[in-house]
Amino acid sequence: MASLSTILDWFRTGKKPTQTQFWATFQSFWHKEEPIPQSAVQNLTQTLSNKAELSQLNGHFNDPDAHGLADKLAGKSDTGHTHTIYDVAELPQKIETIEGEITDLYNKVDDLDLNKQVLKTANFTLDNTMHKATIFCQSSGTITVSIPDGLRVDFICLIYNIGTGNVIVVLAGTDQELITVDGAVVLETNKHGIIEQLLGQKKFIARGEYS
Numbered sequence: 472m473a474s475l476s477t478i479l480d481w482f483r484t485g486k487k488p489t490q491t492q493f494w495a496t497f498q499s500f501w502h503k504e505e506p507i508p509q510s511a512v513q514n515l516t517q518t519l520s521n522k523a524e525l526s527q528l529n530g531h532f533n534d535p536d537a538h539g540l541a542d543k544l545a546g547k548s549d550t551g552h553t554h555t556i557y558d559v560a561e562l563p564q565k566i567e568t569i570e571g572e573i574t575d576l577y578n579k580v581d582d583l584d585l586n587k588q589v590l591k592t593a594n595f596t597l598d599n600t601m602h603k604a605t606i607f608c609q610s611s612g613t614i615t616v617s618i619p620d621g622l623r624v625d626f627i628c629l630i631y632n633i634g635t636g637n638v639i640v641v642l643a644g645t646d647q648e649l650i651t652v653d654g655a656v657v658l659e660t661n662k663h664g665i666i667e668q669l670l671g672q673k674k675f676i677a678r679g680e681y682s
Contacts, residue, residue: 472499609634620644627667632658651677
């Protein structure tokens with residue numbers, strides 16, 4: 472095996488390497504077809520000897536007291552000791568209060584999530600995710616807003632027409648009624664209006680700058 476500096480010297484500009492030097496060059500490197508023994512990899516044997524044997528690791532996993540847990544728990548109180556919930560002073564009332572606070576928090580988060588802005592560029596049907604939402608309609612043509620069955624009883628949304636076309640509000644559900652001040656439900660460009668459901672009824676009011 473020739474050293475790298477020797478090989479480089481054989482191949483300097485103007486030199487003509489001999490057959491022996493070519494052979495020595497290729498025999499100085501590992502060929503892809505040759506397996507490299509572990510002993511030829513620097514520090515591999517030493518590194519592997521510092522690792523745990525697989526049998527030792529599996530034994531550790533399967534040992535229920537590998538970390539001396541039984542001794543650590545021996546001085547603790549009986550984990551099976553229980554109290555009936557009503558034996559703990561005012562605990563039911565405290566749990567009820569906490570549940571009420573959690574419910575209020577969920578409602579507040581829900582309302583925050585629903586106070587959002589939505590952009591629509593084509594026909595769409597209202598749904599409960601649009602409750603309390605500001606819906607911007609943008610199109611050069613006509614956008615139809617459909618009111619379906621099943622909206623929450625306190626549903627309300629604000630619609631802005633920021634396009635050059637018109638926005639038309641129609642009923643898609645059954646046994647519904649749409650009430651407007653002027654009897655029309657068309658939003659021209661740069662006009663806005665509110666769609667609101669009368670509490671407990673299938674009646675929707677469209678008010679604002681409707682034409």
